[in-house]
Amino acid sequence: MESFFTFSDRTLRYDCPSCGSFCCKGKGIALEARDEVVRFARLEPRMASLVHPLNAHFAQVVDVTDGCWMLRPDGLCAIETDHGYAQKPHTCRLFPFNRIFQVGDVRVVDFNSKICPLQDSSEARNGQSWDDLQKQIDGEGPSFFGRGDVPPPKGALELGWAAHERFIRDAIDAHLGDPDYAPFAAL
Numbered sequence: 001m002e003s004f005f006t007f008s009d010r011t012l013r014y015d016c017p018s019c020g021s022f023c024c025k026g027k028g029i030a031l032e033a034r035d036e037v038v039r040f041a042r043l044e045p046r047m048a049s050l051v052h053p054l055n056a057h058f059a060q061v062v063d064v065t066d067g068c069w070m071l072r073p074d075g076l077c078a079i080e081t082d083h084g085y086a087q088k089p090h091t092c093r094l095f096p097f098n099r100i101f102q103v104g105d106v107r108v109v110d111f112n113s114k115i116c117p118l119q120d121s122s123e124a125r126n127g128q129s130w131d132d133l134q135k136q137i138d139g140e141g142p143s144f145f146g147r148g149d150v151p152p153p154k155g156a157l158e159l160g161w162a163a164h165e166r167f168i169r170d171a172i173d174a175h176l177g178d179p180d181y182a183p184f185a186a187l
Helices: 036-043 045-050 078-083 090-094 130-139 161-174
Strands: 002-005 029-032 051-053 058-061 099-103 106-110
Touching: 002 130, 002 161, 029 036, 029 090, 036 045, 045 051, 090 130, 106 130
Parallel strands: 002 106
Antiparallel strands: 029 058, 051 058, 099 106
16 A cells, blocks of 8 residues: 655654653543453553543543553553563554554555654654654554545545645655745745
8 A cells, every 4th residue: 555654754753751751641542442452451450441432443541640551650651661662552653653544545644743742853854764654554464544544535536636745745845955935935
């Protein structure tokens, strides 16, 4: 499946310790219904009564504490520390690039800008690479459906929406180093 990244390659980075685990506090967590809900209920039985279905593939666990059930006082994830990175929920492993949708036959990969204080690394180009992120998404396996299918707007397929979005993203990327936006405005 073709992937479309809404951001330029290596232009965004994040530094988890610097924000105080903001993503793990008060937002709840979406768990993959077939696999992760049972696994997490075993780790934290009190959590089971707070699971609510979101759709056919995901369930949400509401935070009733000051953060995720698995967030330790030192800000680290108890699952990762005690059981390893691979045991974390899909959404946590991919965060903040976990807004993944399927539009037609294109997988759209977006970032969570509301919760994560992403940093601009467009000049240094030392941010998240598309290749690494694609490998991670592919490694999640067939049970990971992201946020599901999203119908494209009427006429989007006929207009070649993905090609247009790619053109705009790449045009912006080509001018990130310009001292002003005049060359981009001429597009």
